[in-house]
Amino acid sequence: MRIPCPCCGLRDRREFTYYGASVFLDRPAPDAGLEAWDEYLHLRDNPAGVTRDLWYHDPCQSWLEVERNTVTHEVLSTRPVVEARA
Amino acid sequence: MRYSGFRVFTQGLSGNRGWRPAWRDPAPKPAYDIIIIGGGGHGLSTAYYLAKNHGLKNIAVLEKGYLGSGNIGRNTTIVRANYFLPGNSEFYSHSLKLWEGLESELNYNVMHSQRGLINLFHSDGQRDAFARRGNAMLAQGDDAILLDREGVRKHLPYLDFEQTRFPIYGGLYHPRGGSARHDAVAWGYARGADQRGVDLIQNCEVTGIDIENGRVTGVQTSRGPIRAKQVAMVAAGRSGQVAAMAGMRLPIESHILQAFVTEGLKPVIDHVVSFGMGHFYISQSDKGGLVFGGDLDFYASYAARGNLPMVEHVMEAGMTLMPMIGRAKVLRTWGGIMDMSPDGSPIIDKTDTEGLFVNCGWNYGGFKAVPASGWCLAHLMATGAPHPVAARFRLDRFRTGRGLMDEEGTGSQHNLH
Numbered sequence: 001m002r003i004p005c006p007c008c009g010l011r012d013r014r015e016f017t018y019y020g021a022s023v024f025l026d027r028p029a030p031d032a033g034l035e036a037w038d039e040y041l042h043l044r045d046n047p048a049g050v051t052r053d054l055w056y057h058d059p060c061q062s063w064l065e066v067e068r069n070t071v072t073h074e075v076l077s078t079r080p081v082v083e084a085r086a
Numbered sequence: 087m088r089y090s091g092f093r094v095f096t097q098g099l100s101g102n103r104g105w106r107p108a109w110r111d112p113a114p115k116p117a118y119d120i121i122i123i124g125g126g127g128h129g130l131s132t133a134y135y136l137a138k139n140h141g142l143k144n145i146a147v148l149e150k151g152y153l154g155s156g157n158i159g160r161n162t163t164i165v166r167a168n169y170f171l172p173g174n175s176e177f178y179s180h181s182l183k184l185w186e187g188l189e190s191e192l193n194y195n196v197m198h199s200q201r202g203l204i205n206l207f208h209s210d211g212q213r214d215a216f217a218r219r220g221n222a223m224l225a226q227g228d229d230a231i232l233l234d235r236e237g238v239r240k241h242l243p244y245l246d247f248e249q250t251r252f253p254i255y256g257g258l259y260h261p262r263g264g265s266a267r268h269d270a271v272a273w274g275y276a277r278g279a280d281q282r283g284v285d286l287i288q289n290c291e292v293t294g295i296d297i298e299n300g301r302v303t304g305v306q307t308s309r310g311p312i313r314a315k316q317v318a319m320v321a322a323g324r325s326g327q328v329a330a331m332a333g334m335r336l337p338i339e340s341h342i343l344q345a346f347v348t349e350g351l352k353p354v355i356d357h358v359v360s361f362g363m364g365h366f367y368i369s370q371s372d373k374g375g376l377v378f379g380g381d382l383d384f385y386a387s388y389a390a391r392g393n394l395p396m397v398e399h400v401m402e403a404g405m406t407l408m409p410m411i412g413r414a415k416v417l418r419t420w421g422g423i424m425d426m427s428p429d430g431s432p433i434i435d436k437t438d439t440e441g442l443f444v445n446c447g448w449n450y451g452g453f454k455a456v457p458a459s460g461w462c463l464a465h466l467m468a469t470g471a472p473h474p475v476a477a478r479f480r481l482d483r484f485r486t487g488r489g490l491m492d493e494e495g496t497g498s499q500h501n502l503h
Contacts, residue, residue: 001393013395018384018386018501019499021339021386034486034487038337038485041484042337042428042484042485043336043337043484044335044337044338044339045326045335046327046338046339046386047326048327048340048388051386053385055385070340070386070387070388070389071387071388071389072389073387073393
């Protein structure tokens with residue numbers, strides 16, 4: 001599997017570290033309550049198909065949101081997390 | 087038909103013409119008391135114990151492919167009870183006891199072999215941690231022996247003890263651990279359940295779960311709607327899709343774990359050996375193949391096949407530990423879809439929908455749990471109360487934070503368990 005890094009171009013999967021579903025970008029307020037924190041930390045859509053998750057590119061130290069297919073391992077798009085949050 | 091050595095002998099003399107299929111292939115009835123979604127190890131053992139322990143009839147197991155086509159046919163067949171935390175400890179201990187009587191219970195040869203499991207350690211700190219784990223296993227009533235380097239050498243003389251990166255300090259020996267024939271476990275439970283009247287319905291994919299007024303009433307399937315009073319979701323790596331039909335999100339992320347087998351060799355590895363520092367474990371099947379594996383590919387996937395970086399890593403770890411296997415040819419590699427939970431421990435519980443149950447979150451340890459998982463889910467469904475050894479496998483422990491069982495202490499990230 002290769003992932004296109006917006007800084008570095010198409011790079012080998014070994015240069016990246018997986019963090020988890022992109023739901024991690026929507027961190028709830030500290031007092032948001034148990035349900036909100038459960039959603040954020042634990043519950044997952046876990047799709048068999050297109051998903052968005054977070055990867056760290058070690059060489060250029062950028063966090064990316066990667067849109068990819070969990071069945072075919074096809075990478076559809078990537079963008080820096082700063083853009084995904086905007 | 088009861089299986090025995092005598093029957094094998096007489097059938098051999100009469101041209102093996104007397105064997106019959108081990109289970110029926112029934113069409114689905116319009117309604118059942120209990121439907122189990124998923125005809126893998128856990129689903130089949132649940133059906134078996136519902137019929138055997140609780141005397142229930144009118145049960146169906148719905149399987150979208152063929153029986154045992156998921157992780158029960160894709161795993162590396164290790165059976166052990168070496169857990170540390172209360173909750174896991176008593177459950178896996180119970181499971182190992184069921185394994186020890188399983189062949190006579192099912193009248194089926196599951197080739198359970200208690201050849202002993204050795205977890206290697208490579209530092210003083212790791213020795214202390216393993217000593218503590220061994221004490222927890224003894225306190226649970228199971229067996230554990232802490233071996234020093236010479237003790238390990240007596241069992242496993244072929245390891246590279248002098249490797250500079252991870253020199254072997256010793257190992258935690260679990261003599262009652264071992265392996266079993268994975269498919270046979272599914273087939274044995276299937277046959278036992280069928281004999282007790284359970285309908286095992288293959289090629290029947292569940293496409294919807296019917297809920298009325300907060301109560302489950304049945305399922306929609308590729309072979310038509312089926313009504314039921316109770317429904318259990320036992321879908322392992324596919325739990326997320328099944329639960330979504332009931333409007334639920336689960337604390338599960340599905341990941342790929344790869345496994346490997348070499349060509350058949352003469353007996354060379356007598357135990358199950360795990361090398362945690364290098365992410366590698368190995369045993370030898372009765373057919374002679376070296377069966378081994380490593381860690382997850384670390385990213386969510388349903389591909390049922392792995393990626394090459396982890397293949398390379400597992401091979402490197404194997405060569406580091408036991409250079410003697412370097413000339414064995416790898417025959418096959420494959421991947422299983424693991425239902426990873428946020429604390430690395432499973433879930434056997436009711437849901438917010440009345441009559442709907444969930445059994446998932448087995449991470450990469452589901453095989454050894456097959457007997458006790460079915461035993462405990464059957465108990466929960468038949469009596470309405472959790473079985474004492476599975477009482478901590480609650481679905482709500484993630485929401486409340488009470489009773490998390492994170493054996494490895496890696497936090498609530500699904501891929502790190």
